[in-house]
Amino acid sequence: MFDGLMQGLATALHPSVLIYSLFGVFLGTFVGVLPGIGAMATISLLLPLTYYISPEAALVMLAGVYYGSQYGGAVASILLRLPGTPQSAVTSLDGYPMARDGRAGLALFTSMISSFTGSMLGILVLVVLAGWLADLATKFGAADYAAMMILGLVAAATVGSDSPAKSLAMVVLGLLLGCIGTDVNTGTQRLTFGWAELMDGINLVALAMGLFGVSEVIANIRKADRHGPPGKVKFRQMLPTGAQMRQIIPPALRGTAVGSFFGALPGTGSTISSFLSYALERRIARQPERFGHGAIEGVAAPEAANNSASITAFVPTLTLGIPGDPIMALMLGALIIHGIQPGPMMLEARPEMFWGLVVSFGIGNLFLLILNLPLIGIWVSMLRIPFRWLYPAILIFVCLGVYSVRGSTFDLVMVAGIGAVGYLLALARFNPALLLLGFVLGPLIEVNLRRAMLIARGDPMVFLERPIAAVFIIAAAGLLAMSLWQAIGRRQSRP
Amino acid sequence: MQRDYYDLLGGGALAALGLGVAAYSGAHYDFGTLRQMGPGFFPVGLGLLLAGLGLIVAVPAWRRQTEARPFDLPEAAAALGAILVFALTMNRLGLILGTALAVLIATLPAARPGALWRLVLAGVVTVLVWLVFKVALAMTIPLWPWSA
Secondary structure (H helix, E strand, O other), X not given: OHHHHHHHHHHHOOHHHHHHHHHHHHHHHHHHHOXXXXXXXXXXXXXXXXXXXXXXXXXXXXXXXXXXXXXXXXXXXXXXXXXXXXXHOOHHHHHHHHHHOOOHHHHHHHHXXXXXXXXXXXXXXXXXXXXXXXXXXXXXXXXXXXXXXXXXXXXXXXXXXXXXHHHHXXXXXXXXXXXXEEXXXXXXXXXXXXXXXXXXXXXXXXXXXXXXXXXXXXXXHHHOOOOOOOOOOOHHHHOOOHXXXXXXXXXXXXXXXXXXXXXXOOOOOHHHHHHHHHHHHXXXXXXXXXXXXXXXXXHHHHHHHHHHHHHHOHHHHHHOOOOOOHHHHHHHHHHHHOOOOOOOOHHHHOHHHHHHXXXXXXXXXXXXXXXXXXXXHHHHHHOOOOHHHOHHHHHHHHHHHHHHHHOOHHHHHHHHHHHHHHHHHHHOOOOHHHHHHHHHHHHXXXXXXXXXXXXXXXXXXXXXXXXXXXXXXXXXXXXXXXXXXXXXXXXXXOO | OEEOHXXXXXXXXXXXXXXXXXXXXXXHOOOEOOOOEOOOHHHHHHHHHHHHHHHHHHHHHOOOEEOOOOOOHHHHXXXXXXXXHHHHHOOOOHHHXXXXXXXXXXXXXXXXXXXXXXXXXXXXXXXXXXXXXXXXXXOOOOOOHHHO
């Protein structure tokens, strides 16, 4: 472990990696602060640019965008009640009332120190769990992998979802889109309708940019500039008293525990963690009625949870090669672009990759804390930039980003079409992030399922006979049964 | 308040898509057996699953009320139009003119009237794009119509 840490330090402190790491967290905070463009769109935008840099630098930069956006996302949530990122939506429930009471500085400080606590402890969890899981994963067979991914998809669609049927429909649509292209086992062209451009399947970057970049831009052109100017926040107002500090730390630690757990599970990520930790705080509070009116725990816990989850989400991504949430799916895409297949062997075969990432998390979060406290005034003033100055440039960057993947204008037409569909889906409140998760996991599930059935001579009982697979399948069935039961309960309680 | 057309149409479209994909795949690809799944196994299975889920979403929506949400048609048309125009022009008119044209189209629905800021914005974005993609990343896209 000590060797690994040293190796990680050498990788992360290498100037070319360090610069991309700092660039990533800076850009992440920036897009996190701005409502209307999130980490998902930014990472898909940067994905093609990672062709030009080393895989270590690419991963470190994209990860920096992700956790940096968690810091930034809270700023708009607290000051404008406009979540900069979905992960920080719940922070606005109590952060915005705090800002209205003149405690904006304290709310921002709480969110930053909680984010920092969550990230740092999340790194520890990542190191411990990754080592343990990588050992366990060598025992995984095809059936176990397929079962685990199915559990991941079911969990993503049902946990914390208002409408599990709509969420599951998005997952299945994603799985179907993943079928498009050449079938690996037989070479059959599936659902390509004679288009040669679709032989390799739908381009991941085009799909992600259409679903997130383009549809977010459309939804925000009219909406984003309709808020008043944010109030001024000074560094000195941010510093808490000792008593306030004691109010922040316990919920931040509980939030970290919730976030670390749900982040490491495949399927549930930082958005779900932030909602669950908020619910937990309200349940255990002595005066639950304070929530929604500026309870400091309501800022500390979800911010710690979403940051720790964004770190521990790397556990299944790096050790099993199974992305736990859609952003991890993009990270996996970045690694595969560079010819690195994450999985149980990666920790041994590419230790500098894993440990470099771990050390860069530490450096990046420290940098975010040191940078963001004094610079808070600058981030707040970013909220004054009208969206109409930004979105035309975002659109052009999306186009050139997609074009740079393989120099095809067909992909640009795809982006426009997917963007239109993505906007309609968002309008009807279908979650496009689940579509992307299904799309990435689909081919992996299919390969493993077909292999498992071949080995088991067509007997589906293999999923209940292997203990690892059985646990996953039973858990997935349990989640489905629970959401069915809740749906029936809701219908009966209605007059 | 109005009938929940979002779930009704969304679920209905997904159900139709699922059925269509299942029928097409069933007709064109080998389904195989459980032991030796063919290329049709997944598309047919998933298509039927999607059709079922689409119905579960759509049917209860018929009797449910929901609030109308604004549909930003001009904004959608401008953003998608900008992308399509950029796709068609970038290799013919070059990066400079393509970018400027796409930015101008994208700004059409923006709230503030006035041609000047649109032109200034088009100029600024074009310079930015030239610096990032041509100077820094050296992408092989023609700059001008005559360099194509």
